[in-house]
Every structure is written in structure tokens, then in C-alpha cells.
Amino acid sequence: MECGGGILSSFFNTRRRRKESERHEAFLENGSKVLEEFITSWNGRCSIPIRNFSAQELIRSTNNYDPRRVVDEDAYYALYVGSFRGERPILVKKYRSLGLDNFSGGAHLKAGAVRDIVTTSQMSCHKNVLKLIGCCLESEYPFLVYEDVGSTERLSHSLFKSEGRSLLSLKSRVRIASEIAYAFVYLHTAFSTPIIHRNLKSDIVIIDRCGVAKLLDFSISIVIPPGESQGKDMVISSRSLVEPQYLQTGILTEKTDVYDFGMFLVELLTGQRIADIQLRLQYGCFEDYVHKGGLNEIVDARTQAGSGGGVEQEQQLQAFVSLAMQCLQKEREDRPEMIDVAKELKRIQRLVLVHLPSAQTINPL
Missing domain, CATH: 3.30.200.20 (Phosphorylase Kinase; domain 1)
Structure with missing residues (x-):
């Protein structure tokens, strides 16, 4: 028994030392x-x-x-x-x-x-x-x-899987968009050189127990080199659509994040993943679909299925749609800066807070 015990002890000691060495x-x-x-x-x-x-x-x-x-x-x-x-x-x-x-x-x-x-x-x-x-x-x-923030529910769970859950109100959607916009403004301006996120999606936004939106992942972010206005890297994204310029050249700028933010706004507006919207494309590309009325058609259908709305709600929704369209302009120079996006969302948020009842929701298609 002593011999057997000695062998076992030696084995476990060796295994422990190996694990310690690996660590x-x-x-x-x-x-x-x-x-x-x-x-x-x-x-x-x-x-x-x-x-x-x-x-x-x-x-x-x-x-x-x-x-x-x-x-x-x-x-x-x-x-x-x-x-x-x-x-x-x-x-x-x-x-x-x-x-x-x-x-x-x-x-x-x-x-x-x-x-x-x-x-x-x-x-x-x-x-x-x-x-x-x-x-x-x-x-x-x-x-x-x-x-630990008390709750780690992904935004996508509330946005795309509404079975058994209360739907997000328009007020909540605008607030979430505003919060994430200001996080991106900080990402672009708080450091000596901008950081480009390049992978914004609802799956990496969690909602804490107080309802505050928080970004969870920066694993493919890239720092723009000092003195430069753009960076270059291999095309990496987990989204179904990538900014055309980045896809073609591998070059990223702050406007790459603005484009991604536009797609984020589309998902907030429609309660549908971009990939699902692509399945119903009526035009040659996603930007054409958005700019030739496709997005308006989805939002209009959701509004009509809602609880009445009113002139104020229509104005707020159209401002939200217009901002998404601006972010998704094909040419980078035609897109707004992220700080301007954040300011516009604050303006829309104030309209929602003034005019929209807290129970107002956008119902799914």
C-alpha cells in the first residue's frame, strides 16, 4: 500500500507540477x-x-x-x-x-x-x-x-425574441442608441488617437439591472496610428454586412463605425436582424433598400400595428429613420461624425420623453 500510495503521490505531484509549469x-x-x-x-x-x-x-x-x-x-x-x-x-x-x-x-x-x-x-x-x-x-x-451589474441580458434577447417578454418601447430604443453613441464618441475622441470598434451589434450590448446599455466586447477594435486618420487591417467582422470601403480595401476610419452604427439603428427600428432584412431585399444592395423606401415600409408597418401613436410619434420615428439613412450613406464623406449622431439622438430622445407615453411600443411584424 505504501508503494502504491507513493506511486499515486508521485503521479499527482508530477501532474500538479506540470500544470503549474503550463500556467x-x-x-x-x-x-x-x-x-x-x-x-x-x-x-x-x-x-x-x-x-x-x-x-x-x-x-x-x-x-x-x-x-x-x-x-x-x-x-x-x-x-x-x-x-x-x-x-x-x-x-x-x-x-x-x-x-x-x-x-x-x-x-x-x-x-x-x-x-x-x-x-x-x-x-x-x-x-x-x-x-x-x-x-x-x-x-x-x-x-x-x-x-457584476446584476443582469446580463443581451439587447438582442429583448429586441429579436419577444416571446414572453415585454417589447422595448420607442423611448427605450432611442435611449439605448444614445448611450451607445456616446460610448463610441468616447472611443473616437478620448485618446491620443481614435479607436475603431468595427463590430457593433446588438449581441455585444447588454442591459444591466437599471436598464443601462453597456458594451461588452472590443476584441477586434483597432487603434489608428499616431498622426493618421485611417488604419488598415484584414477584413474581420461577425456582421452579415460590412462597410463597402472597408470590405474592398481593408481601410478603416471613424466613418466605418458610423456605418455600423447605422445598421445598429436599423435593427433597433425594426426589431429584426440585418440578415433577416436582407432576405427580403427589393433592390441590389442593402443601402439601396434603405434609401429607396424599404426601411420606411418596415417602420410604417410597425407603427400601424402599434397603439395609435400620433403626429409626435411619426415625427420621432421619421427622425430616427432619417438618422439611420444618413449613417448608411455609401460615401464616407456623406456620413455624419459620431458626435453629430449622438447629438441628434439626444434631440430625438428629448422629443420622446416629452411626447411619448412610457407604455408605447413598436410591435413586431
Whole structure:
């Protein structure tokens, strides 16, 4: 028995040492990549106001990543609710490879996780960004640790899956659009060079327990080089439609985000995913569909199915539609700046608050 016990003890000690060695190597590799990203993106002139969590701390906090603690997930990560040291509620974003290796996407996933840490840490002071409090570098892919905001329902759940849920009011939709617009203004103007998000969609906007919209993901954001007004990168997006100029040239500007924001507004207006709208295209491209009346037809149908509305509601809806159309202009120079988009949404928001009853809703088709 002693011999057997000695063999088992040796086996588990060896296994433990191997795991510790793997975690140490991952920490060194991921830590160097995070530091390099900070230096490259901001020339070292930035704060790193987050702490490093050990792998064991997060394992204990999430009960070894108990599946019952998953509150949100997509193809590349799961979001777990946890309790750090039994006192502080936290959210842990655990990236997962799903079989990817370094030659088929694993390296891009790791780079995205690193970029997510770096950009989110700089954006966390904004009220419409989920606050990052730390990260864990001791795994193949870095994990992100956020403050717990009490609710992590995606905007898309309320917007596209209305069964059994109250529909979002027009007032709520305009407020959400305004909040996200100002987060993008901050992204474009608060730093020495603009950051381009290039992947805005309702799936990365969560609504906290107070109804405040918060951005969750910055994994494919890109920092414009100092002294430049544009950047260039391979075309990456999880949207069904990408800005034409970016798709053709790989060149991004702040107007790339304005275009994405226009599609975000279309989804808010219609309660439908862009991909679903594409299935009913009457014209050669999405912009033509929007500018030749397609969007108005959808909004008009939804308004007629509503609870009466009135002149004020029609004015507000048309202002919302007009703003979406401006953001989706084919030529970049014809689109407004994000700050002007945000100001117009504030104006529309004031109209809604003055004229629209809180129970008013836009019903689905």
C-alpha cells in the first residue's frame, strides 16, 4: 500500500507540477502580449487599472466553471457569474477555442482576447462599457473579469425574441442608441488617437439591472496610428454586412463605425436582424433598400400595428429613420461624425420623453 500510495503521490505531484509549469508559461506569454499591446497601442502612455487574478482564484469563484453559472455565451466565449472570495460578485469571460489551433484561428482568438483586455481596460471609466476589474493570464487564452451589474441580458434577447417578454418601447430604443453613441464618441475622441470598434451589434450590448446599455466586447477594435486618420487591417467582422470601403480595401476610419452604427439603428427600428432584412431585399444592395423606401415600409408597418401613436410619434420615428439613412450613406464623406449622431439622438430622445407615453411600443411584424 505504501508503494502504491507513493506511486499515486508521485503521479499527482508530477501532474500538479506540470500544470503549474503550463500556467507559468501561459502567464509569461500572455503577459508579454498584453504589455506589448499596451505599448503598441498607446506608446506606453496609458494606465493599467486592473488586477491579475490567478487561475485558482477564478476556479474557486465560479465553482470550477460550473455550467449552471453561465449567464451568456457565444461561439468563442462563455460569461460566468461568480463570487470572489465569497464577497464580491464578478463576471468572468472565459474564451474557448472550440478546436481551433494556432494555424486555423487559435492565434487570432488569443490576439482578440488580448486586445479585448487592453481596450476594455481603457474604456472602463465610461458608464456604457462593462467595467473590467481584472484578467487571468494563466490559461491558453486570457480571461476577463468584470464587475457584476446584476443582469446580463443581451439587447438582442429583448429586441429579436419577444416571446414572453415585454417589447422595448420607442423611448427605450432611442435611449439605448444614445448611450451607445456616446460610448463610441468616447472611443473616437478620448485618446491620443481614435479607436475603431468595427463590430457593433446588438449581441455585444447588454442591459444591466437599471436598464443601462453597456458594451461588452472590443476584441477586434483597432487603434489608428499616431498622426493618421485611417488604419488598415484584414477584413474581420461577425456582421452579415460590412462597410463597402472597408470590405474592398481593408481601410478603416471613424466613418466605418458610423456605418455600423447605422445598421445598429436599423435593427433597433425594426426589431429584426440585418440578415433577416436582407432576405427580403427589393433592390441590389442593402443601402439601396434603405434609401429607396424599404426601411420606411418596415417602420410604417410597425407603427400601424402599434397603439395609435400620433403626429409626435411619426415625427420621432421619421427622425430616427432619417438618422439611420444618413449613417448608411455609401460615401464616407456623406456620413455624419459620431458626435453629430449622438447629438441628434439626444434631440430625438428629448422629443420622446416629452411626447411619448412610457407604455408605447413598436410591435413586431
